Amino acid sequence: MPNLLALDASSSACSAALLIQRGGGEPRLVSRFALTPREHTRRLLPMVDEVLAEAGVTVAELDAVSYGRGPGSFTGLRIAAGTAQGLAYGLDLPLLGVSTLEALALAAHRRHGVEYVVTAMDARMGEIYVAAWRCHDGAVEALREEAVMPPQRLQLPEMAERVGWYGIGSGWSLWEKMPTEVQSSVTQRDVEAEPAAEEMVLLAARDHAQGIRPAAHESQPIYLRDQVAWQKGK
Known part of the structure; x- marks a missing residue:
């Protein structure tokens, strides 16, 4: 190594x-x-x-x-x-x-053992930086490429209804502006993580x-x- x-x-x-x-x-x-x-x-x-x-x-x-x-x-x-x-x-x-978003996903996996993670960082100007990941055995796999958007436009991968998602990052402080389908799929959040x-x-x-x-x-x-x-x- x-x-x-x-x-x-x-x-x-x-x-x-x-x-x-x-x-x-x-x-x-x-x-x-x-x-x-x-x-x-x-x-x-x-x-x-x-x-x-x-x-x-x-x-x-x-x-x-x-x-x-x-x-x-x-x-x-x-x-x-x-x-x-x-x-x-x-x-x-x-x-x-x-x-930085992949690092947040790995942090969620290491700390909490979660598998499906949506990372969101506050991008200011009414937007968030976002990406979706699958974490397993210490590895991180991108499910959605990184992008910037208003929180109102956030969508999860289609398997969202079949799995529990963990949200991590400062962008989740804009929770109330996110679509209801996102709110119903993201079962846990860590807003304070950097x-x-x-x-x-x-x-x-x-x-x-x-x-x-x-x-x-x-x-x-x-x-x-x-x-x-x-x-x-x-």
């Missing part, structure tokens, strides 16, 4: 995580997470230093860097992308962008193992503002 560093500043939270494996032992995950609105620039690099110091790892021992590529706060995404790119460039390492580097580093390790290792200049934040529709699938 490679030594991977992840960082995120896509929401009100700021986080860093390190996944390492030494001497054939079990992988070790070290992370930091804090709700720090408008303090991401000041807090992100110290968090990186903290996880490296706790694990006893130097940046020279890293095999790749990853970050929350979005969707999320435009300013936060730029902060994370710039910091991650600076590290990856300086160390000549691959840079893996990880979906994307975290802890899940991102696990998703980055998966991608790295699959040979996904883009150069630092190839990675770009994902804003989604140009995608305005999320069609109901067949």
Whole structure:
């Protein structure tokens, strides 16, 4: 397993995580997470230093860097992308962008063991960032691609009536504006959850193992503002 560093500043939270494996032992995950609105620039690099110091790892021992590529706060995404790119460039390492919505889905699965997850983040301007996932055995499978839309237009995959859905993310604070069929299908919600580097580093390790290792200049934040529709699938 490679030594991977992840960082995120896509929401009100700021986080860093390190996944390492030494001497054939079990992988070790070290992370930091804090709700720090408008303090991401000041807090992100110290968090990186903290996880490296706790694990006893130097940046020279890293095999790749990853970050929350979005969707999320435009300013936060730029902060994370710039910091991650600076590290990856300086160390000549691959840079893996990880979906903030996929990280939320994995968080719901890890914490609560749920299988079907709808992630929704508040996109401001009366919209939400959304996606739907199936989680099983620690893996995450996309059932609907990520998009941005008004909460009134949210639709679930057609199997929605046959399964129980778990809603996670700040977008569920707009619950009252969502269609009644969504409200009847989503049986549990976690409105307070924010994307975290802890899940991102696990998703980055998966991608790295699959040979996904883009150069630092190839990675770009994902804003989604140009995608305005999320069609109901067949």
